[in-house]
Amino acid sequence: MTETDSLTVAMEATAAYAAFAESPHPTFKHTTYFHVYEELFAKYRGKPVTFVEVGILDGGSLFMWRKFFGQSARIIGIDLNPKAKKWESDGFEIFIGSQSDPSFWETFCADVGEIDILLDDGGHTYLQQIVTSEMMLDQITDGGMLVVEDMHTSYMDGFGDRKLSFRNYVHAWIDKLNSRFGKFPKIQSDRRVWSVFAFESIVAFNVDRSKSMLVSAPIRNRQPVEGAEDYRHHPENKLEENKAAIQGLVAQAFSLYKD
Ligand SMILES: C[S@@+](CC[C@H](N)C(=O)[O-])C[C@H]1O[C@@H](n2cnc3c(N)ncnc32)[C@H](O)[C@@H]1O
Numbered sequence: 316m317t318e319t320d321s322l323t324v325a326m327e328a329t330a331a332y333a334a335f336a337e338s339p340h341p342t343f344k345h346t347t348y349f350h351v352y353e354e355l356f357a358k359y360r361g362k363p364v365t366f367v368e369v370g371i372l373d374g375g376s377l378f379m380w381r382k383f384f385g386q387s388a389r390i391i392g393i394d395l396n397p398k399a400k401k402w403e404s405d406g407f408e409i410f411i412g413s414q415s416d417p418s419f420w421e422t423f424c425a426d427v428g429e430i431d432i433l434l435d436d437g438g439h440t441y442l443q444q445i446v447t448s449e450m451m452l453d454q455i456t457d458g459g460m461l462v463v464e465d466m467h468t469s470y471m472d473g474f475g476d477r478k479l480s481f482r483n484y485v486h487a488w489i490d491k492l493n494s495r496f497g498k499f500p501k502i503q504s505d506r507r508v509w510s511v512f513a514f515e516s517i518v519a520f521n522v523d524r525s526k527s528m529l530v531s532a533p534i535r536n537r538q539p540v541e542g543a544e545d546y547r548h549h550p551e552n553k554l555e556e557n558k559a560a561i562q563g564l565v566a567q568a569f570s571l572y573k574d
Pocket residue numbers: 341342343344368369370371372373374375376393394395396412413414415436437438443
């Protein structure tokens with residue numbers, strides 16, 4: 316068996332792939348996504364979660380998610396195409412509207428209430444992704460998550476103004492998380508997100524308000540009796556040795572940005 320074969324076998328062994336393969340209707344994902352689904356969503360399987368997917372297309376992913384999460388999950392689909400309403404007869408809740416329209420989300424939230432997981436597999440433009448995230452982060456329960464697929468469009472033409480790409484939105488969230496560090500002046504107090512996970516083409520925002528609200532401050536378990544010397548500023552702590560090797564590693568770390 317080649318290495319590629321064994322990687323395919325590992326992908327096919329996931330419950331997410333099994334649900335994908337068994338879906339009676341077409342669905343379109345990427346091979347790298349199944350391990351991500353497994354890692355992010357396994358803890359919700361068999362639980363009465365409310366799961367929302369933006370982007371229905373041929374309906375196959377609705378069945379995939381029902382199989383994956385189990386019969387006690389509430390599976391909701393959203394699409395701009397009014398024909399997607401037909402999937403209601405299979406027991407799914409379907410909402411028709413545009414993910415880039417804030418008023419659509421207001422009506423949706425009033426109808427549906429809190430949700431546990433939102434997966435954005437809609438139009439993949441930056442404005443669609445950003446409006447969806449900004450409107451829906453408040454609607455997600457503690458312990459839930461908002462997951463955006465196909466964020467590789469941030470590196471492609473035709474999906475909006477690159478200065479306002481979803482990649483830059485994610486970057487802004489990393490800055491917001493770090494702005495909570497206790498010694499920084501409070502630049503802003505957006506505490507809707509606890510952590511951000513990044514995978515190839517997929518980003519997950521984990522929501523946990525109580526963890527997010529914790530105030531950052533230094534803390535010691537006990538006072539040192541004979542304090543160790545802190546070598547951070549010690550003359551021994553110098554970069555001169557192995558300078559070339561260090562520079563090589565730094566160049567390697569940033570090689571993506573070489574012209
Ligand atoms: C990539 S497909 C969805 C694929 C599906 N989730 C699957 O796994 O098979 C994208 C879907 O997003 C829908 N869509 C495009 N723009 C939208 C918008 N502004 N609001 C809601 N849905 C939109 C399209 O009609 C299409 O059905």
